[in-house]
Amino acid sequence: MSKLELPLNSSRSDRRLLIRPWVVVHLGSILLFSLGSSIITPYFAIYVAKTLGYGLAFAGVLVSVKVVAQRATSLLGGMLTDMWGARPLALAGVVLRLSAFALLLKTPTHTTLLASALLNGVGAAIYHPALRKLLFEQFRNFPSALARVVGLRNVSLNLGAAVGPLLGALLVESHFTLACEVIVAVYAINVGLLMFFRRSEVPLGLGSQSFRWRDLRSGAFLNTLWLQFGLFAAYSHFEFLMPFYFEQRFGSTFVAGAFLVNTVVVVSIQLTCSKRIAETPAWVGYASFVGFFLCCAISSLGDGAFWQTSPAASMMLIGFSMTLFTVGEVLLGNRIDLMTTRIVSSRSTGTAFGAVAMVGALAVVLSNGMNTYLLELKGFLIVWLVNAIVGLIFLVYSLRRARFDD
Template structure:
């Protein structure tokens, strides 16, 4: 692969990408800015401004997640059939509508409609963007420009920058009220729509002449891939414990104010370290070792907390959780995205990436529900919940070691 100087300057590397992969990577940054302008503040708006009960707020947030994750496979199949551009444009338009509805909704039906529209939007554009990124990455790798795993790493870094920037802008806009924040998010997605209308190439889907149902039929016939998707879903389940288990641990030690700092630390780790970690994973470890190491590190994050929780009332367990969990994600996430394309044989990428996302969503839905129930039934200083959660990525590490291919055999992607 061609090496450029100062490759650790990720934004400079993104700027040097060819036009289409650069647009796709920056799309993730813009998506997350618009998304995180609103979503971190939605629960407070529903409870404080609209006076909805906690159970109703949970219903709204749950339906938003379900409408997104549950429809990912359909969005991926549609991208394979009709092409990336129509799905991205449609998804952006639906999200604009969703944020406008949320901004002006004053009753539960309007809130539900807006929340579900934002979820459906992601189901349309996210698998399309990931499948397009995988194809562009294959072309760059074949041309000796850049390994595909590093393109996925840039995608992760761009998303993290957006995830940090969005809430900061949201805090500023909230001084003018939630309505202003919702409208601003709609404007961001309208701008994204305009950029993709202008610069994203049009073209038929990779499987435009094949029936839509054939995509999911092919994916679900690939049993080894389904095993991979199930094992890999533990990564998303583990990551979501930062939203469920971490606040509970900080509350136990009276350090609730540290939550924002810990999230900021995780973002800094990803922004500063994702590229070198991905290069290490690709060049030294290889896909099987990298995925196994990543999931073992995630398991260690929870195991360390299980050991420390009964012994200390400091923030040390929370810090260890964030650092180790983020490090495990950094090893695993770009490699898993690349391996998904390998399992797909570089065909029906939308369907394959959609199923991976849906598997993660199901793991979060059921796993976090069970974890939350367990944490409600034991003492906050009990190591039991942390031990059980640690077992999930540990088992996945073993499964991924058995399932993950050691070499890549890819079909040629049309130029």
């Protein structure tokens, strides 16, 4: 077995571990954290640009401030988690998110919108490394339970992201203040959950929680960062070119269908196949992404008239391609969480998760820049083919790495 494979023990105690109150609370916290922001996020730019009349450029600035703040401070958030403890930092992240939306309860101004975006991003940067450490570290010595809890964490995150926009569609445009009040209430409940379960952070028995940089210098962790870069180079399409392309080639209805397929496949796989996912090598995930890009390349051939007049064929192609995309997302995302938890010393996992997030952000920035350039220069067919080649490079690397480790 490869040194990087994650052996799974099938212990009957796993299920008892997973239904402990603190596990349920932490999973509920993740769902609420995702739900709160997703109520408003899909509609925020349109609301700022059109309803408030601040223009699309300023809306873009707000999105950039949030994303940059989250990614740029994720390493700091992880370091603080290792130094001060995971539960206080997770709580601080929720409080910052609550404050971000509380600022919007009155008519938003340029200043309050900028401050809200900054708090929003920093809150996420602090919360996610802390909650990962808080939840995953308890299962470090129970590999099969760890695989399941990683899957359940992602299910909670995706359920929140799926339900939130449904509420937002009813509230944001006509009742923006009410939407913000609902979001503040969601985060207040989250604060209450984390405060009430004060003993949920099990002592690690290491004498000191302070991280050590040397814990992040192993070849195995550097390999994990490389896998993360490849994952987010592909995943960057999810919120950028993929919706735009599907709307242009197939129609707006199929964009919603693509996201629905993603949510259904994520939840289904995570709930039923968590152990099998953990045992699946990384190259399978990259092969799935390559398949997705090739499907998109095939649909780029011609003028698109066939797809516009063949809804059944469009549905089949989108369903198949999005299933491939989602399988790659789940396989690699889960594997990276598992490897980070098990490879890095407990005293440094917060910092490690922060570093993983930063590498993902770098991959998104570089990938979006490359794809924008290719799109303007050559069009979508070249974009998809180049990304298929990039995915193939990571696939070959993963295969060679697996042989090297055997």
